[in-house]
Amino acid sequence: MMRYIAPVRMLAQYIPMAASNYMGKNVKEFTKELMVVIPKYIQAALDHPENGRVFADIIGSELLPEEEKTMYRLSGEGFGLLAAGTETTAATLTVITYYLLAQPTAYSRLLAALKGVDPLNLKWTDLEQRPYLYAVIHEALRFTPGATHRSSRIARDEDLVYTSKDGQVRWVIPRGTPIGMTSVINHSNEEIFPDPDEYTPERWIKEGQPNYALEKSIISFGKGSRSCIGMQYVKPLPFIVLASKI
Incomplete structure (x- = not known):
């Protein structure tokens, strides 16, 4: 709701902590994190920039306009980093845990x-050389697509031209037109992933080796210049956790 209804998103910054107590546990925790916990980290960066905190680098950067270096904006960035690095x-x-227990x-x-x-x-x-471990994790990534909303993109300098598979239909999307799709749609495409509702690690193995070619169809981390900045750091975590616990 906050993503697609701008007035609601703008009003969110004015919700006092006291009001959040009556809006459910999840809303309360969200509001506390956004309005109390993260601002403390930002203030600490302002007070002690020499400590190497990430917010100190952002605040001191010339890449971000001064008018955007507000507590509200930086708190939003901080919450994005927190959510992307933990919940996903x-x-x-x-x-992985559920399907391994459900499928002996x-x-x-x-x-x-x-x-x-x-x-x-x-x-x-x-660990990365063990094909079935690779398969278990990538099939789970297909089921957990990260951001479930549409990821919008804009081609600013060129028209986008698409042709249907049979070559009979051609679409031209004018430059500057916002377009988007959800990763859920792509990960549920039966032409790419047969029986998409089934957890099937074997689809990620080809001739006994990881099916790296299939990774092109996974967009859990996004693609291109706007892909997840922490992908190379986060991706090994399931490998390490599984190997240490199982």
Whole structure:
């Protein structure tokens, strides 16, 4: 609602903490994080910029206009970093846990794939070479697409030209036109992922090796210049957690 209705989004900054107490636990926690916890970190960055806090770099950067360096704007950026770095990974691990317990065959295959792994001496270079572990995680990423809303993009300098598969229809989207789609639609495309409602790690393995070509159809982290800035740091986490716990 806040994303698509601008007046509601603008009013959110004026909701006092006292009012949030009557709006449910989730709203209360959200409001507290946005209006109390994160502003404290921002203020600490202002008071002690030498401590190397991320907000100190943002506030001191010339890339962000001065009029946008408000407490409200920076709190929003901070909440975005917090949500993107915690909820997404937690959701992926939740999906993996459920389906491994619901599908004992997949669980057994993963145990076999992790045979010989020392949970106290994990090496990322070793874990990424285990095809079934790769498959379990990428199938979970397909089920947990990160941002479920439309990811808007604008081609500012060129018209976009699309042709149907049979070559009979051609579309031209004028430059400057906002377009968007949800990752859920792409991840549920039966032409790319047969039986999309089924959790099937095997689809990610081809001739005994990870099916890296299929990764082109996964947009959990977005694509291109606007993709997730923390993808290379977050992506290994499920590998490490699974190998250490299973």
